[in-house]
Amino acid sequence: MQNPYLPYPVRIDDIRIATEDKSLKTFKFVFLDPDDEDRFAFRAGQFAELSIPGVGEIPIGIASSPVEKGFVTFTVFRSGVVTTHLHNMKIGDIMGIRGPLGNSYPWDLLAGKNILIVGGGFAFTTLRSSIVYMLDPANRPKFGDIDVVYGARTPGMLLYKDELVAWEKRSDINMHLTIDAPAEGWQYNVGFTPPITEQKAPQGDENTYAIVCGPPVMIKFTLPVLEKLGYAHDHIIMSLENRMKCGFGMCGRCGIGKELVCKDGPVFTLDQINHTPREY
């Protein structure tokens, strides 16, 4: 019987500063036992518990994509005890990863559909995983149009900038990058994510799904925009956060109503969320 509390040992292979204010870093981990990488096989949208012995664990969305082999990456915001400790670690340090956890974006449902992705700030991690997955030649034919609206305060706060720019040049994905206020050298949109979504996003219909990930204030103003564009509540997909410990549905703390965010989620449709108490 697999012990769900036991992390797979990993080594930090690379650390990149992800934003200009250094509050986010992208960590690349390599499994010490290559078989563990197979055991960790995940789907875009899932998360994992990054486990630092003697310090603690944190639930972080998986930023790398299932199609990227040999490593896994996570982009982590420095905020508390564990994330601060992680930010001070070095390449070569050993720690652990538990997972994959959570229910992932509903890829079976999304096959053959048009996808609108709306992301804000550093919630873009699992969205990156999803985009890389969809753009992979083996998968691209499975999906219709792909539109991405992604906004941050300034260009330096956008995650994965090099990749964003590369995607922008592609013809099989429509990127709508935006920043809050004009900045020198910025060639793309200027404005908050909700109004840019209103301007650039495709209409909602039977065949189009929206995946929305961002800070609460962005979500609050984006949802009415999506409704206006005709997206039904069961066509709006969101990923929630909550305080977690076990990550596999037993310790009881991440529950909202009868759903556990770590096991029944973190991905929910807006329709499901509207039928649960607002305690997240």
Add this chain to the structure above:
Amino acid sequence: MKLVSIDKKDWEKGIERLRPRYRLFGPIREKTYHAFQRLDEGQLPDLAFANTRLSPKDIVFPQSKAILECSLDETKADHHIMKSIAGDDTPQLVLGIRPCDASALTLLDLNFNTDEVKDPYWIQAREKTTFFGLACDTPQSTCFCTSVGGGPFDEKGLDVLLVDADDRYLAKILTEKGAAAMQAAGWQDESDANALLERRRGAAEERIRSVVHTDRLKDIDILRLHGAPFWEDISFACINCGTCTYLCPTCWCFDIQDEVHQKTACRMKNWDSCMYPLFTHHTSGHNPRGTKLQRLRQRFMHKLKYFVDKHDAGIMCVGCGRCVHSCPVNIDIRHICNLMNQYSTEDACEAQG
């Protein structure tokens, strides 16, 4: 089901035969109340008790347990690689658990032993433990097991049910584990006193005075119940301590905490409580249940509504009455369950004049 008669004169002898084979646990009087403890050499369980102050769940789900450890010494080859701390497989036998507490274990199974994921520490503890229950002849005023699918002579979760029949115990053998223990103890005299057992059961059930209604809980809309007007009134007295959750045999929430002792890191699993503000506190400072009302509502919505909706097992309560008896401010689950069960949006809030 085989019924065996254990002459009380053979009780101690049988226990001494069990001692080398099982780690024995039983109720022991500590100052002013009983608690389940490991029975020392020669120590017998004290069965003259209504129920223990704390439930026996900590025998299979300890309040604080180190589950993983590793060395932080970077000169060691396996530094920072956590390993599970193997528990021992020594068989355990719990003598005198009440039917309510035993049936609570079957509710805890729904959390710790699912199809998708299993807690190995729970599974190991459950598998190595045999439960000899003691039927209740004199339920207390706060007991309401019969309202929640249980009863003073209920058999759920037990391997053997003992009934005190004055000069003997009648032992109803319910499982193979129970049969093995009975054989080890040398308690083998078969009995046909089924009628006596049934009479005792009926008499005990008649003595249960608290009635709690749960029939409508499944049908009430979850958001309506969540938004009911009575939460403010019933949550006022609550002081958000962990008494109810820690004494409760069906509460399972736990925390995972790392501790470092010199160069060893260990990961602990500790009981936790939804009553504490820290339970849902995000690092960002956001707390979805930052107020007392939200936390108290969560406890009762979880036990009496979310659990009901999620599993087909009734409410997440076995009617043991410990929370009622020990709550420092007299928050009463019986009253709250009845309030919730009868709630409909046409009702005005009766609590406030």
Add this chain to the structure above:
Amino acid sequence: MSEHIDRIRDIAQRLLAEGRVDMIVGFRKGTLPMMNEPCFIKTPTAVDQLVWDSHCGINLANYLVDRSETIGVIAKGCDSRNIVTHIIENKVDRDKIVIIGVPCHGMVDKRKIQSLADAEIEAVAEQKDQLVVTAGGNEMTVPKKDVLQENCRVCIHRNPVIYDELAGERTEEQSDVDRYADVHEIEALSPDEKWHFFEDLLAPCIRCYACRNACPLCYCPTCFVDESRPQWVGKGQDPTDVRTFHFLRAFHCAGRCTDCGACERACPVGINMRVFTKKLEKDCFEQYGWEAGLTLDERPPLDTYRLEDPQDFIK
């Protein structure tokens, strides 16, 4: 029911009817013998719900902080001293509290009463200073003074020290009590004996924090046991962590504790943790001449420094 209840209800009704308060904080009858439940009422017609008897040991000052309403609170001697402490510590605005003072004759300890009976107690009726206890179908009469809460037995501040309305005649204060008899007993033990005493005392603790949460003084938004940066105390059942919680909490209450007994009353496993706060209360009294919560005009000893403060602990 105590003779004060009619006055309490009249006062409460008047305060609500006149709009002087938004709510009254008091007790309503509990669902178990010997228990009352703290409650609030907001309309004059609801005052009949309020009760007052010898089972009102819970400290209602615990319910006053971090509220925006104007509150009328029923307060006995110790509760009123906690309200004084709240005001001095700026946790409560004097203008937003209307204190209904109730002179107290001592609250009873339900565990002491239960220990006198062989069966579960079904009912307890009060007849002046006697209790008529019904258990297992039998009745027995018990003098209240034999079953008082330990803190009430040695109380010397039964009358409210601050009030806006008084719900009864002032009662005579006890003068022949040795408040620190239990502390002296422990002080007389050898170091080994003391160690075993405290080990034994705290062994049953399950870290439920009922003592802390029942205490009006413990209002920190994040208690020291919950801090993580840095983490001061472990969260498991290691005895060192359990003892640290109790000792540190007692020190945080030093010079502030009114010995209301709410902590011991709340503890589900019957720990007499008042031995710690009593010791610190004795130290404050003997070293600084201080008793908590008696006046709004002086600051507590841990808040102030005088040149003549004793220094014999500096060796």
